[in-house]
Amino acid sequence: MNERKIVENLEQNKNVSLSFYIMDEEIQHKVHFLAKKVLEKYDCLYLLDIVYSSLKELIINGIKANMKHHLMLMHEIKPEEEGKENGNLAPLKKMLRESQLPNFKEIAKKENLKVKVSVKHKDEKLIFQVQNNTPMTETEKQRIRNKFEKALEFDSIAEYYIQNADQMEGSGLGITMIVLMLKGAGIDPKMFSVKLHRSKQTLAKVEFPLKNGT
Numbered sequence: 616m617n618e619r620k621i622v623e624n625l626e627q628n629k630n631v632s633l634s635f636y637i638m639d640e641e642i643q644h645k646v647h648f649l650a651k652k653v654l655e656k657y658d659c660l661y662l663l664d665i666v667y668s669s670l671k672e673l674i675i676n677g678i679k680a681n682m683k684h685h686l687m688l689m690h691e692i693k694p695e696e697e698g699k700e701n702g703n704l705a706p707l708k709k710m711l712r713e714s715q716l717p718n719f720k721e722i723a724k725k726e727n728l729k730v731k732v733s734v735k736h737k738d739e740k741l742i743f744q745v746q747n748n749t750p751m752t753e754t755e756k757q758r759i760r761n762k763f764e765k766a767l768e769f770d771s772i773a774e775y776y777i778q779n780a781d782q783m784e785g786s787g788l789g790i791t792m793i794v795l796m797l798k799g800a801g802i803d804p805k806m807f808s809v810k811l812h813r814s815k816q817t818l819a820k821v822e823f824p825l826k827n828g829t
Contacts, residue, residue, distance in 0.1 A: 621649055625656050632733035636723035638674050646670055653734050665796045672789035673819045674730055677747030681728035682719045684749035741823045751817045759809050766794035
C-alpha cells in the first residue's frame with residue numbers, strides 16, 4: 616500500500632495494513648508515515664514517538680521471530696529445546712542480530728515469512744497490530760511474560776537501566792521499553808499484549824483509548 620492509498624483509506628475510515636519481509640529505510644518511512652497520518656486524523660500527534668517506537672520494536676521482533684523459526688527448522692532444533700543449553704543455539708543468536716536482518720530478505724520471500732502492520736481506527740480508540748506468521752514457542756511466551764512483569768516494577772526506562780545495566784547488553788529491550796513508554800504517558804500497560812494467534816501466528820497489539828484523555 617502506497618502513501619496515497621494510506622491517506623485515502625484513512626479519509627474513508629477504512630482500516631490500513633502494510634506487509635513486508637524486512638525493516639529497511641523505505642519500510643521505516645512508510646510505517647512512520649502511517650502512524651503520523653492516523654494520529655493527525657484523531658488530533659493526537661503527541662503520541663507519535665510512542666506509537667512509532669513501539670511499532671518499530673515490534674516489527675523487528677517479528678522479523679527476528681520469523682528468521683529464528685526458519686533457522687531452527689534448518690538446523691533441526693525443536694521448539695522445546697530452545698530454553699535448554701544447546702550448542703546449536705549459539706550461532707543462531709549471532710545470525711539474529713539486527714545487522715543481519717537485511718540478509719534474510721530473499722529467504723523470507725521464498726518462505727513467505729511476512730510481518731504485517733495494521734491499524735484499526737475509530738473515534739473511541741486506535742488499535743495498532745503487528746503480526747508475524749510464525750508461532751511463539753513456550754520459551755518465548757515465558758520470556759515475554761517475564762519482561763512484561765519486570766517492566767511493571769519500574770516507572771521509567773532510566774530507572775530500569777540504572778538497576779539492570781549489567782544485564783542489558785544484547786538482552787533486547789523491546790517489550791520493556793514499550794511497557795515503560797506507555798506507563799510514562801499515563802496509558803495502562805495492559806493495553807499492550809503479545810499472544811499466539813490462530814495457533815500459527817504471533818500477534819502484538821497496542822491500544823490507545825481516545826476518550827479518556829490519553
